[in-house]
Amino acid sequence: xxxxxxxxxxxxxxxxxxxxxxxxxxxxxxxxxxxxxxxxxxxxxxxxxxxxxxxxxxxxxxxxxxxxxxxxxxxxxxxxxxxxxxxxxxxxxxxxxxxxxxxxxxxxxxxxxxxxxxxxxxxxxxxxxxxxxxxxxxxxxxxxxxxxxxxxxxxxxxxxxxxxxxxxxxxxxxxxxxxxxxxxxxxxxxxxxxxxxxxxxxxxxxxxxxxxxxxxxxxxxxxxxxxxxxxxxxxxxxxxxxxxxx
Numbered sequence: 468x469x470x471x472x473x474x475x476x477x478x479x480x481x482x483x484x485x486x487x488x489x490x491x492x493x494x495x496x497x498x499x500x501x502x503x504x505x506x507x508x509x510x511x512x513x514x515x516x517x518x519x520x521x522x523x524x525x526x527x528x529x530x531x532x533x534x535x536x537x538x539x540x541x542x543x544x545x546x547x548x549x550x551x552x553x554x555x556x557x558x559x560x561x562x563x564x565x566x567x568x569x570x571x572x573x574x575x576x577x578x579x580x581x582x583x584x585x586x587x588x589x590x591x592x593x594x595x596x597x598x599x600x601x602x603x604x605x606x607x608x609x610x611x612x613x614x615x616x617x618x619x620x621x622x623x624x625x626x627x628x629x630x631x632x633x634x635x636x637x638x639x640x641x642x643x644x645x646x647x648x649x650x651x652x653x654x655x656x657x658x659x660x661x662x663x664x665x666x667x668x669x670x671x672x673x674x675x676x677x678x679x680x681x682x683x684x685x686x687x688x689x690x691x692x693x694x695x696x697x698x699x700x701x702x703x704x705x706x707x708x709x710x711x712x713x
Contacts (some may be wrong), residue, residue: 488574493528493707494607496592501527504587509653516631518578518619519708526709529580529589531607533614533702534558534570543572557614557702563677563694566617566703573705579619580706581630582678582688583655586666589706590686591648612684616704620678622690628654639690643670656688680704 501521502510514520521527534540535556544551549569552560561569563579570577580589596604621629628635637654645664646657657668667687677694679701681687 488530488577488705488707490528490709492530492532492705493526493709494531494592494596495526495528495709496588497526498524500592501584501588504591505583506653509583512633512635512654513581513583513630516633518581518631519706521708523710524708525711527584527588528707528709529592530705531603532557532610533616534566534705539573540569543569547572552699554614554699554702559614559699559702560697561617561701561703562697563617563621563692567619570703570705574707576709577705577707579617580704581619581655583653584706585618585680585704586648586651586655586688608686611680611682611686613682613700615682615689615698615701616680617701618678618680618704621694622676622678624674625672628656640668640670641672643668 501524505521510521514522536553536558540558547568549561549565551558551565567579570579593604593608597608619630622639623629623634625641626636626639628637637652637656640657640660642660644660644662645667646659646661647665650657650659650661652658660668666685667681667683669681669687669689669691671691673693675693676690677692677696679689679692681689682700
């Protein structure tokens with residue numbers, strides 16, 4: 468839970484602005500890279516889901532760290548009655564649903580990263596930057612390999628993908644195993660399982676599964692958690708759309 472020490476001496480909770488993240492909190496993934504690695508069908512799916520409209524984006528922002536506690540975060544959590552714990556200010560022990568609400572409360576243009584953007588855009592972009600030996604990218608990927616992160620997607624009844632307000636019946640691999648980026652469908656899920664590969668896919672037979680990026684060296688994908696689960700090593704990724712200025 469949020470520590471009692473975070474409650475202000477008065478009973479008033481400060482109202483934050485709708486833009487609680489500084490621009491330099493994000494990696495700015497260029498539009499050309501986003502569009503080259505996503506399909507028009509998937510971008511339309513995200514728009515119709517009410518999650519994000521990439522049609523006029525200039526950059527896709529991805530947080531350089533997992534969500535950290537500050538005054539804006541603690542006050543937003545108090546308003547929403549969202550519970551969490553802290554690990555070196557990282558927001559952990561928080562459910563997928565509460566993560567989603569908290570991020571949107573902090574900034575109306577922010578959202579949890581859907582699987583398709585994480586595995587077809589964000590991780591490939593960060594791995595490209597990693598080859599340039601950039602210190603902040605090393606720190607980001609180091610944290611991602613030590614802490615898992617909530618993603619936006621849910622899967623119902625083994626074959627229904629839910630993102631935002633939209634659901635879509637698609638085929639899911641019904642076992643666990645390795646996969647490569649080239650094995651992904653347009654929604655970011657593997658269509659083929661290998662004996663070895665770039666990532667690992669951890670599956671389960673639950674009727675309601677929530678997607679997370681696993682804390683391992685491969686930055687693997689899991690559908691073995693429920694939306695109300697929480698863990699001390701599971702945090703919150705933040706993405707933001709930066710639109711072309713008109």
